[in-house]
Amino acid sequence: PEFIVSKILIEHDENGHGIVKFQKRDFEDSFTDELNLSASTLERLKNLWDSINFLDSDEKFQSPVRDYGHLGTMKLRMDKDGKKRTEVFNWTEIPEVKMLTDEYQKIATQDVWMFDFDVARKNQPLETPKLMKGLDSYLRRNAISDPAQMLPFLKAVTDDERVPLITRNHAARIAKQIESNTKNK
Numbered sequence: 001p002e003f004i005v006s007k008i009l010i011e012h013d014e015n016g017h018g019i020v021k022f023q024k025r026d027f028e029d030s031f032t033d034e035l036n037l038s039a040s041t042l043e044r045l046k047n048l049w050d051s052i053n054f055l056d057s058d059e060k061f062q063s064p065v066r067d068y069g070h071l072g073t074m075k076l077r078m079d080k081d082g083k084k085r086t087e088v089f090n091w092t093e094i095p096e097v098k099m100l101t102d103e104y105q106k107i108a109t110q111d112v113w114m115f116d117f118d119v120a121r122k123n124q125p126l127e128t129p130k131l132m133k134g135l136d137s138y139l140r141r142n143a144i145s146d147p148a149q150m151l152p153f154l155k156a157v158t159d160d161e162r163v164p165l166i167t168r169n170h171a172a173r174i175a176k177q178i179e180s181n182t183k184n185k
Contacts, residue, residue: 008108010035014080016042020111033115038146041107048100055083061097062089074101106145109138114153121163128157128167136174147178154178 005022007030012018016037023030037045052059055078069090076097077086092098113135120127138144157163157171 005108005112008112010104010107012037020108022108022112022115031115033111035107035111037107038149041103041146041149044103045100048096048103049078051096052094052100054078054087055080055085059094060089061087061092061094063091063093066091066093076100103145106143110144110146110150113138113144114150117157121157121160125163125167128163129170132167132170132174136170139174139178148182151175151178 004025006025007023009021010018012035016035018035019032020035021030021032054076061076067090071090073088073090075086075088078084092101113131117128117131117135120131135144139147144150154171154175158168158175160168
């Protein structure tokens with residue numbers, strides 16, 4: 001199958017600063033975006049990395065009974081204090097590893113959505129209602145790493161007259177919902 005985003009690379013340091021690099025279908029070049037993880041996302045990642053004891057373990061993450069290589073592979077890599085380890089797999093039975101890869105997928109989803117929306121806002125504003133609907137769906141499925149981190153972006157969209165009113169109103173509703181969910185936590 002042809003995925004819209006065929007390859008994603010997320011690299012970050014211990015402070016959550018780094019890059020997201022991704023390649024989209026029909027484009028030869030990849031796109032690189034700056035990454036600044038929120039404190040809550042960074043804390044979740046640190047806890048998950050610690051729970052699998054990645055650098056000191058030699059456990060294989062690939063499931064011995066399931067091989068879904070045709071759906072893509074994941075690579076976890078860490079280089080810290082002179083120690084290096086890389087683990088490549090396409091399916092795991094280890095819950096903590098699954099949670100870690102899910103969190104990175106959420107980070108990628110959030111970043112790629114913001115990139116796509118920003119491009120559409122500048123070049124194809126009539127595509128923004130569809131993208132905003134997509135964000136709504138991601139939020140309902142808990143597929144965004146840190147919705148609160150998106151609030152400044154969404155609030156800027158509500159004031160951006162380049163996009164249709166329906167998009168601005170939808171952004172305002174989503175921002176209000178995120179604020180409400182953040183207060184209830």
